[in-house]
Amino acid sequence: MTNVSMTNSTDTQGDVANTKGRSLWQDARRRFLQNRAAVVSLIVLMGVCLIALFGPLLAAWDNETVDWNVLGDIATLGAPSLSNGHYFGTDELGRDLYSRVVQGTQVSLMVGIVGSTIAVILGTLYGATAGYVGGKTDNIMMRIVDILMSIPYMFVLILLLVVFGRSMWLLFVGVGMISWLEMSRIVRGQTLTLKSKEYVDAALSIGVKHHVIVLRHIIPNLLGVIVIYATLLVPQMILTESFISFLGLGVQEPNTSWGALISEGASTLQYGTYWQLLFPLAFFVITLFCFFFIGDGLRDALDPKDR
Amino acid sequence: MKQSETLLSVEDVKVYFKYAGGGLFSQSEPQYIKAVDGISFDIKRGETLGIVGESGCGKSTLARAVIRMVPIHAGRVLWMGQDLVSLSTDDMRGKRKDLQMIFQDPLASLNPRMTLGQIISEPLKTHFPKMPKTEMRERVAKVMARVGLLPNMVNRYPHEFSGGQCQRIGIARALILEPKLIICDEPVSALDVSIQAQVINLLMDIQKEMNLSLMFIAHDLSVVQHISTRVMVLYLGNVVEIADADDLYENPSHPYTRALIAAVPDVDRPAPADRENMMIDGELPSPLSPPSGCPFRTRCPKAQAICTEEKPPLLEPAAGHSVACHFHTVAQVG
Ligand SMILES: Nc1ncnc2c1ncn2[C@@H]1O[C@H](COP(=O)(O)OP(=O)(O)O)[C@@H](O)[C@H]1O
Ligand code: SF4
Ligand SMILES: [Mg+2]
Numbered sequence: 001m002t003n004v005s006m007t008n009s010t011d012t013q014g015d016v017a018n019t020k021g022r023s024l025w026q027d028a029r030r031r032f033l034q035n036r037a038a039v040v041s042l043i044v045l046m047g048v049c050l051i052a053l054f055g056p057l058l059a060a061w062d063n064e065t066v067d068w069n070v071l072g073d074i075a076t077l078g079a080p081s082l083s084n085g086h087y088f089g090t091d092e093l094g095r096d097l098y099s100r101v102v103q104g105t106q107v108s109l110m111v112g113i114v115g116s117t118i119a120v121i122l123g124t125l126y127g128a129t130a131g132y133v134g135g136k137t138d139n140i141m142m143r144i145v146d147i148l149m150s151i152p153y154m155f156v157l158i159l160l161l162v163v164f165g166r167s168m169w170l171l172f173v174g175v176g177m178i179s180w181l182e183m184s185r186i187v188r189g190q191t192l193t194l195k196s197k198e199y200v201d202a203a204l205s206i207g208v209k210h211h212v213i214v215l216r217h218i219i220p221n222l223l224g225v226i227v228i229y230a231t232l233l234v235p236q237m238i239l240t241e242s243f244i245s246f247l248g249l250g251v252q253e254p255n256t257s258w259g260a261l262i263s264e265g266a267s268t269l270q271y272g273t274y275w276q277l278l279f280p281l282a283f284f285v286i287t288l289f290c291f292f293f294i295g296d297g298l299r300d301a302l303d304p305k306d307r
Numbered sequence: 308m309k310q311s312e313t314l315l316s317v318e319d320v321k322v323y324f325k326y327a328g329g330g331l332f333s334q335s336e337p338q339y340i341k342a343v344d345g346i347s348f349d350i351k352r353g354e355t356l357g358i359v360g361e362s363g364c365g366k367s368t369l370a371r372a373v374i375r376m377v378p379i380h381a382g383r384v385l386w387m388g389q390d391l392v393s394l395s396t397d398d399m400r401g402k403r404k405d406l407q408m409i410f411q412d413p414l415a416s417l418n419p420r421m422t423l424g425q426i427i428s429e430p431l432k433t434h435f436p437k438m439p440k441t442e443m444r445e446r447v448a449k450v451m452a453r454v455g456l457l458p459n460m461v462n463r464y465p466h467e468f469s470g471g472q473c474q475r476i477g478i479a480r481a482l483i484l485e486p487k488l489i490i491c492d493e494p495v496s497a498l499d500v501s502i503q504a505q506v507i508n509l510l511m512d513i514q515k516e517m518n519l520s521l522m523f524i525a526h527d528l529s530v531v532q533h534i535s536t537r538v539m540v541l542y543l544g545n546v547v548e549i550a551d552a553d554d555l556y557e558n559p560s561h562p563y564t565r566a567l568i569a570a571v572p573d574v575d576r577p578a579p580a581d582r583e584n585m586m587i588d589g590e591l592p593s594p595l596s597p598p599s600g601c602p603f604r605t606r607c608p609k610a611q612a613i614c615t616e617e618k619p620p621l622l623e624p625a626a627g628h629s630v631a632c633h634f635h636t637v638a639q640v641g
Contacts, residue, residue, distance in 0.1 A: 021422055021463030198416040202480070205374055206430045207403035220420040 028224070031301040038297025041290040048287050052105040060085025061096030063103045064254055070094050075272045089275040092268050100256055101279050107168075107257040108238050108284070111175060115237035116230045118176030123183025124219065124226055130184070131191025132214055142188060145181050153178040154240070161249045168251055171244065175237050183229060190225050194218050224302035231295040235288045242284065258284040314488055314520050315350040315373065320382035322365070322372045326595065340594045342368040344544035345382070347621075350488065355514065355521040357535030357552065359528050359567065361591055365544040366524045367411075370490045373522070374406050375399055404434050407481035411493040413473035417465035424461040427451065427479045434484060450479045454509060471502035475509070482513065488520045495530060507534055529571045532556065540564050543594060543602040546621055550628040560630040562607050601633070609634055 032038060061067065067086070070077040071094040080089040080097075088097040130141040157174040164170055194200065195218070203213050242259025244250045251257050258280050265277030323339035342365045350356050360366055371377045373384055375391055384391045386402060394402065407430075410416035417426055427447050431438055448458055454475040465473055474494060481489050491510065495503040511534055514521055525531045531538055532552065539549040540563065548561040559565045589606045592598055598605050604614040613633055621631040 022467060023422075023464055024419055024466070198410045198412055199418040201376065202408070202410060202416045202477075203418075203429070204376060205403065205408040206433055206480075207400040208429065208433050209400075212433075216421075217418050221418070 028298075028301040032297050035297040035300060037293045041293035041297070044286060045290040045294065048105065048283065048290070049109065051102060052109055055102035055105070056099065059096065059099045059102065060087075061099055063095060063099035063256075065096070066094045067096070068094065079273075080275050088279045089273070091264060091276055092273070097276060097279060100261060101283060104256045104258045104261045104280060105283055105287075107251055107255060108241060108259070109287075111171065111241040111257070112234035112238040114172050115175040115179045115240075116233040119179035119183045119233055120226055120230050121180075122176075123180035124187050124222065126180065127184035127187025127189075128191050128214055128218055128222065131188040132195055132210070132218060134192075134195070138188070142185070145184055148178075149181050154243075157244065158247070158249060161244065166249055166252050168255065171241060171250060175240055179233055179237060183226075183233070186225060186229055187222060190222050191218055194221050224298075228295055228298045228302060231291060231298055235291040238284075238288065312352045313349050314352050314387060315522075316383075316385040317346060317348050317369075317373065318383040318385065319345050319347050320369070320372055320384060321345050321380040322368050322377055323380045338595075339380075341544050341597065342594065343372060346541070346544070346546055347382075348539055348546070348549065350520050350522060352487070352520055353514075353518045354536040355523055355534050357531030357538040358522065358524045358541060359531050359538060360526065360541035362526055363591060363594065364541045365594075366526075366541060367492050368544075369541075370408070370492050370522065370524060373490065374403065374408060404430075404484050405487045406490070407484065407486040407488075408490045408492065409474070409477050409481050409494045412497050413470050413477055413494075414465055414468075416477055417473060419465055422462050422464055423451075423456070423468075423476055426465070426476060427483055430480060430484045446483060447479075450483045453482065453513070454479045469502075470498050471506060474498065474506050478506075478509065478513075482517075485517065486519070488522065490522045490524075492524045493526065494523075496526060503530065510534065527571065528556075528567050532571075540567065543592065543597055545602050546629070546631060547603065548628075548630045549621075550630075554628055558628070560624075560628070560635050561603075561632050562609050563603050601631075 056062075067084075067090055069084070070086070070090050074090060074092060074094065080087060086096050086098065088101055091097050091100060126141065126145075130138045153174075157178075160170060160174060161167075200213060200217055203217055208216070238258070241250060241257060242262065245257050245259030246263045248263065250259055261280035262277065262284060265273075265275075265280060268276055320343055321341070322343040323341050325337050326340055344365075346365075346369060348356060358366055358369070368377060372379050373391075375384075379392055382392075386406070391399060391402060421429075424444075424447055427450060428443050431443050431446065447461065451458065451461065456472065456475055456479065460468075465476070468476070477494070494510070495506050498506060507530070510521065510523075513519065521534070523531060523534055528538075535552045537549065538552050538555045540547050540555075540561065542563050548555065548559070548564045550558075555564065556568065559568050592602075592605050598615075600616050601607065601610070601614040601619050604610040607614065611633070617633070619631045619633045619635075621629050622635065623629040624635055
């Protein structure tokens with residue numbers, strides 16, 4: 001980016017026309033909006049979210065009712081059709097696939113967002129504390145993270161699900177518990193850099209209290225990194241959940257998720273009911289790509305180091 | 308009588324940084340960088356103490372030690388007779404109202420996510436959390452006008468300003484609590500020469516107006532010459548000479564001070580052709596392994612055998628003019 005305009009070159013009084021300042025966030029928004037892939041992804045993602053929220057209003061069938069008319073011959077009668085109200089066709093049991101996909105979208109997005117939120121809150125507080133306090137505290141705190149990270153979490157999660165039975169909450173907790181580790185490392189590294197900035201010294205010399213320094217001077221300057229990483233974390237969480245659901249250990253019937261739907265669709269592909277795989281897979285893939293492009297756009301817009 | 312009231316009195320302060328050994332499992336004795344190795348000075352109300360020395364000689368560390376931003380190994384820092392080193396964190400926080408600091412890098416010392424108004428009002432928010440918003444806004448406006456910032460800049464962000472303007476913001480932040488002493492750690496080193504003069508003049512005007520004391524740090528004498536009442540020359544964490552500004556320029560007694568003065572470009576005195584030779588030869592010794600005896604002996608043109616063996620004490624051969632050299636030649640005044 002070379003077009004960053006310098007407001008003034010003279011020292012005392014420049015031509016300061018407008019009195020409203022241009023914050024770094026506004027600069028970042030401008031750069032983000034110039035990134036076409038990211039903007040398109042954002043619009044598509046908002047569409048997916050709207051479907052998750054308001055999709056049920058458009059459905060002709062709910063997600064549990066079995067359509068007995070199609071049950072005999074799903075491969076032909078259960079195909080996508082506007083006339084019988086099964087826009088995406090039906091699943092193997094004659095349930096409306098559109099409603100099922102909407103429901104799966106709700107669950108999958110929820111897993112992604114909850115996992116990522118836990119990561120942001122826990123990871124930021126933990127990492128910022130370790131980095132700011134430093135010394136022995138930092139050493140011990142980060143050693144704990146190292147140990148937790150060395151555990152094969154997918155194995156542990158699957159074990160937990162097998163032992164305690166499948167439950168959505170266990171899934172949320174499991175996904176959330178692992179997601180913050182990487183986040184805390186990133187935040188801690190950034191905090192170490194920020195801690196030695198002169199504006200932190202300035203605040204200390206004024207007499208600002210330590211927790212205020214963390215909240216006022218450290219975290220606002222970390223937000224860029226946090227936002228980027230959280231955006232990239234959502235698809236990771238969705239992937240984790242989908243993988244577990246694909247193995248049949250995820251959400252429980254009648255609840256569903258993209259992973260569960262894809263798993264079902266894949267297992268019935270041999271009967272020619274391709275739509276049962278196609279629709280959930282399309283939602284899954286499109287959403288993941290959207291998050292990656294948005295994360296990429298945010299990184300370009302917020303992280304000045306790469307420019 | 309106000310002129311002679313001593314505000315700050317630093318007594319034999321030492322700041323050592325551990326850099327090796329002394330760990331939990333290590334056998335060796337801890338080793339220290341002696342960043343500040345026994346420095347004493349006074350600052351009176353309304354006076355400016357200039358502090359000069361090469362980069363790495365401990366100027367910033369000394370400044371930080373005074374306001375307790377680095378732990379002190381030994382010595383006392385008396386603020387109006389009270390030892391700051393022994394104060395509790397909360398009591399020290401109260402004292403910070405009177406002791407403000409201006410930093411070397413004008414832009415880096417301002418939080419990029421805060422507006423100018425938020426930056427300048429932060430000291431008020433910290434020390435007077437109950438102050439009404441309107442009063443706060445008035446005081447910010449007043450101090451902004453004083454340092455030459457326009458009122459309509461109040462909602463702008465640091466990256467929209469030039470270096471000189473950023474340093475004005477830093478000065479405004481240091482002034483808003485109406486402190487008694489401002490520590491300026493190389494406040495103009497990062498600025499263009501033309502702007503350096505503006506900022507120094509601003510500081511001098513404000514100082515006169517508010518009867519402020521300044522501790523003004525720089526790495527060359529020409530900057531300090533202008534603003535200081537007294538000047539202290541540091542070398543490797545030690546004071547080598549301290550005197551009234553005029554006296555120091557006219558009668559530099561320490562070989563290091565002489566070399567520094569020779570290095571100052573002067574319009575009246577054309578630079579000698581061999582100016583390179585008049586400047587100090589050689590590198591600054593590593594603070595990890597300082598020379599025995601006189602710290603300056605590795606570069607001193609006058610060094611003798613005794614200089615290797617004995618560290619010269621800081622003596623005051625003429626009133627108000629101290630020097631640390633075995634062969635000092637201060638002209639007796641009067
Ligand atoms: N926090 C620190 N830890 C270890 N060494 C330090 C620290 N701060 C400064 N030093 C060392 O102390 C010496 C003096 O540094 P400083 O006071 O910054 O010098 P100056 O401001 O005169 O350039 C240098 O050798 C520097 O490497
Ligand atoms: S004591 Fe010796 S080495 Fe040190 S400055 Fe004086 S003459 Fe030079
Ligand atoms: Mg310095």
